Amino acid sequence: MNASSLSEIAIVGAGFSGTLVAAHLLRQARTPLTIHLIDRDPQQFGRGVAYSSTLGCHLLNVPAANMSAFPDQPQHFLRWAEAREASLLDPPWVTEIGPTSFLPRRAYGDYLCWLLDEAERAAAAGVRLERWIDKARGLTLMPEGVVLELASGVRLRVAKAVLALGNFPPGNPPVADPGFYRSARYHRNPWRPGVLTALLETESCLLIGSGLTMVDWAITLNQAGYRGTIHIVSRRGLWPKPHRLGPPAACAIDPERDPPSVRVWLRAIRRHSEAGDWRAVIDALRPHNQTLWQRLPPAEQRRFLRHLRPFWDLHRHRVAPVVAERLQALAESGQVVRHVGRIRAYRESGDGVTVSLQARDGGRPSTLRVQAVVNCSGSESNYRRLESALVRDLLGRGLVRPDALALGLEAGPEGALVGADGTLSDRLFTLGPPKKGLLWETTAVPEVRVQAARLAAFLLGEADRR
Ligand SMILES: Cc1cc2nc3c(=O)[nH]c(=O)nc-3n(C[C@H](O)[C@H](O)[C@H](O)COP(=O)(O)OP(=O)(O)OC[C@H]3O[C@@H](n4cnc5c(N)ncnc54)[C@H](O)[C@@H]3O)c2cc1C
Known part of the structure; x- marks a missing residue:
């Protein structure tokens, strides 16, 4: 050199x-x-x-x-x-x-x-x-x-x-037989060019995940004139929340003094949220989030990831109000249909794929039939x-x-x-x-x-x- x-x-x-x-x-x-x-x-x-x-x-x-x-x-x-x-x-x-x-x-x-x-x-x-x-x-x-x-x-x-x-791109949700993940009906990378064109040829599709990538896709399909049904499956049935402007809140956690415990911090956030809008409470934490994370011992970080991560992501990563309104309208019109559960299996046949879902807490399994599946479950x-x-x-x-x-x-x-x-x-x-x-x-x-x-x-x- x-x-x-x-x-x-x-x-x-x-x-x-x-x-x-x-x-x-x-x-x-x-x-x-x-x-x-x-x-x-x-x-x-x-x-x-x-x-x-x-x-x-x-x-x-x-x-x-x-x-x-x-x-x-x-x-x-x-x-x-x-x-x-x-x-x-x-x-x-x-x-x-x-x-x-x-x-x-x-x-x-x-x-x-x-x-x-x-x-x-x-x-x-x-x-x-x-x-x-x-x-x-x-x-x-x-x-x-x-x-x-x-x-x-x-x-x-x-x-x-x-x-x-x-x-x-997202990882594939684990299923017993992952053969469907090689199908042309499955779009693992939601950002790949050509996915929209493929979806517009279908009469129904399934979006895996209910975060911001799902929001992108539901709105995109609707804007592009899609007439089909957009099924959405998520493990907990969480639904994106809109931003709302309001007065700032005090920081619920003292990053230097409060004990590094996920449970203690969650309680503090809840307490502060009762006194005002939860959005302001989450936003007030923003300048301290990196410090707070680094103060947590590894076992507490794991606990956060295991139990709270989806809830944190939901409250922290919010959508523009106009986008939230459009999404709500799609759900109310019936074009967007929400399902709660974990994907257990896919069976491809004829002009589509049958997706088996297992509801949470031992609820009844169910199936739905779609012509395409897009993985919106978040970056691997x-x-x-x-x-x-x-x-x-x-x-x-x-x-x-x-x-x-x-x-x-x-x-x-x-x-x-x-x-x-x-x-x-x-x-x-x-x-x-x-x-x-x-x-x-x-x-x-x-x-x-x-x-x-x-x-x-x-x-x-x-x-x-x-
Ligand atoms: C859809 C979406 C919307 C978002 N909206 C917001 C927002 O509104 N506000 C906000 O603050 N944040 C937002 N974020 C978060 C944040 O801004 C992004 O995560 C951020 O842009 C990350 O940028 P990056 O350059 O690290 O990664 P990326 O944007 O992923 O860029 C990485 C680049 O690396 C290239 N690359 C990877 N491997 C190779 C290789 N081997 N050789 C050559 N090139 C390679 C890829 O092609 C890619 O272009 C959003 C994120 C996403 C995904």
Whole structure:
């Protein structure tokens, strides 16, 4: 590896996380640096899974005032949106542009692409961005850096690599005979292009899971003129909750003093919620969630995951009011039909598949007949189960290891990845969803933007020290 490669950094994944690290590096680097930003998917370059939607009905689930990409410029996104008001108004989904507006995710993707372009244009002399549409499939550590192997055969020699791999498709719900998961009627990756076209040819479909991906699909199908029945199955029958604006609440838990017990904290949250709107109570915890998570002993973290996770996700990740209203209307019209239970089996025959459900608490089993099934059960976070060639290569070489809870990858506070031997890497870094085991709250913009700024500063600080 020659000396010039020491001033090169590769970022795998050009979603929100990778794009933002690249933008910070471009904005902050003062000495020559080449940044290689790589994404396998041209539609997702600069946008990632979340913000590559092209549909106006796919709204952000966070108000515009909280969606700035830069923690030190809280109005950045809002100002960008206000300057483009005419093109963003789209009733009934967007009727005004203001701090409390829920704007389209595609607009947020445009914002990210714009800020990357701006950062590239304004970068110091010798600071360059190389964009690659390619899949990273392997990585080797060298004495002075990293060799990243791309599917096209290109080998990039860089000083450091950031793995901003983000959200992976959901895992298959366990069933006795998983043969159906190879059927054309089954869509494991709800974000894959072509799923909508396939669904529109059916007269009924089943969405597995009742979280935000299900909401996307129910609304998308309805907007596209789907006439069929949309069945939804979830284990507990939970249903998405809308945002509601109101006065802020006091923080229910003292992150420093209250004992680190899930039961004690849940009681405190309930008590505070009786005095006001529960949404404000959940929101007041937001700045402390990472600290709270890190204070919990592993047994308490496991208890939280076992018993409370679905309820936490439901209350924490809410939908825009206009989206919640549309979903409610679909349920009331009978187009959306809700089922509670666990999928036990699939039997494909004729023009559809019969899905057997087991109700909770030993209730009666039931069946339903649909023509397609979409897995909306949420991103798979267990890295040992992922099909990614890059992840397999990294695990196989012992360059990364899953965290103890299998929520992501083990990493240090700045995002340095931990190898199989427990050593903190000085060349491999990550941010965003892979840090869930360490931080729990690490997928949404308000958290990831802080990590991106810090990681870029850390990488540049390292370069200066050299
Ligand atoms: C549908 C959806 C809606 C959301 N809405 C909001 C919201 O409104 N507000 C909010 O705050 N948060 C929201 N989030 C959460 C959050 O913003 C995202 O999780 C965040 O964008 C994560 O970005 P990321 O770059 O880490 O991951 P991703 O967006 O998943 O990007 C990872 C990228 O890496 C690429 N990649 C992976 N492996 C390779 C490889 N081997 N080679 C090359 N490329 C590779 C992928 O193609 C992908 O583009 C949403 C998330 C989702 C999924």
